[in-house]
Amino acid sequence: MSQDSYLVGLIGSGIGPSLSPALHHREADRQGLRYLYRLLDLDVLGVRGRPQEAVKTLLHATRLLGFDGLNVTHPCKQAVVAHLDALSPQAAALGAVNTVVFEDGRAVGHNTDVTGFAASFARGLPDARMERIVQLGAGGAGAAVAHALLTLGAGQVVLVDAMTERAAELAASLDRHFGAGRAAHAAPSALAEHLDDADGIVHATPTGMAAHPGLPLPAHLLHPRLWVAEVVYRPLETELVRTARARGCTVLDGGGMAVFQAADAFRLFTGCEPDTVRMLAHLAELTAADGAVTRAD
Structure with missing residues (x-):
């Protein structure tokens, strides 16, 4: 994958406080990449009770809009599997996906958790x-x-x-x-x-x-x-x-899990090697700054 701009997102419920956008944006900035990470919150969209239907619709929409990939979190990690074109061996063994890469016209599921x-x-x-x-x-x-x-x-x-x-x-x-x-x-x-x-x-x-x-x-x-x-x-x-x-x-x-899974997803989205030491420092800064509460993606 060779490009200098990326559009990615996160699908899940109650993800407003997620630090995934900040972690990805900061690492992309350090690597000189143009990178936009959007939140696609089922609660905000009013479809929390229908994860199967919602994830199918969002996958279709993001592909049409030219997204490069998606992270997927609760409650969609298992629901998303049925709507993908292919799975990595690890994701197939688990029956759960937290990272989707759009490549060569296909949606391929991975699990960086x-x-x-x-x-x-x-x-x-x-x-x-x-x-x-x-x-x-x-x-x-x-x-x-x-x-x-x-x-x-x-x-x-x-x-x-x-x-x-x-x-x-x-x-x-x-x-x-x-x-x-x-x-x-x-x-x-x-x-x-x-x-x-x-x-x-x-x-x-x-x-x-x-x-x-x-x-x-x-x-x-x-x-x-x-x-x-x-x-x-x-x-x-x-x-x-x-x-x-x-x-x-x-x-x-x-x-640590939040950073290492984000780093693996960043690598899948961009083909670039993330600096995990730097990302761990970023997480420490971000969590110290706000003290909010959420779960790892």
């Missing part, structure tokens, strides 16, 4: 024990994070989701990909039991977004033997991160 979380985890929790991990959330982001954990060598990931069928389906898919017994699922009522002997917990639900404040689990279940990894990045110290730290847990905020 996997690589983004993996890079953040390796950087922020390099010595963490990973024999048994409990993960909250089995949606689009949850599928990517679980895939990343098992790729990094986790012994077993136990998926806990209010939608137990969704957790069961994801666990079965992960077992097919990584081997029997590598993934399991449990009902929220069994969370305490599974956390007793877990090494760590990963939070991958919408809790923490501006519209969904609060803790994703009872605070008393957090104990000092656990490390806690978060996908929320605004503020970097979410209620979960703050509470877990106060209870003696080692914590990883969502900032």
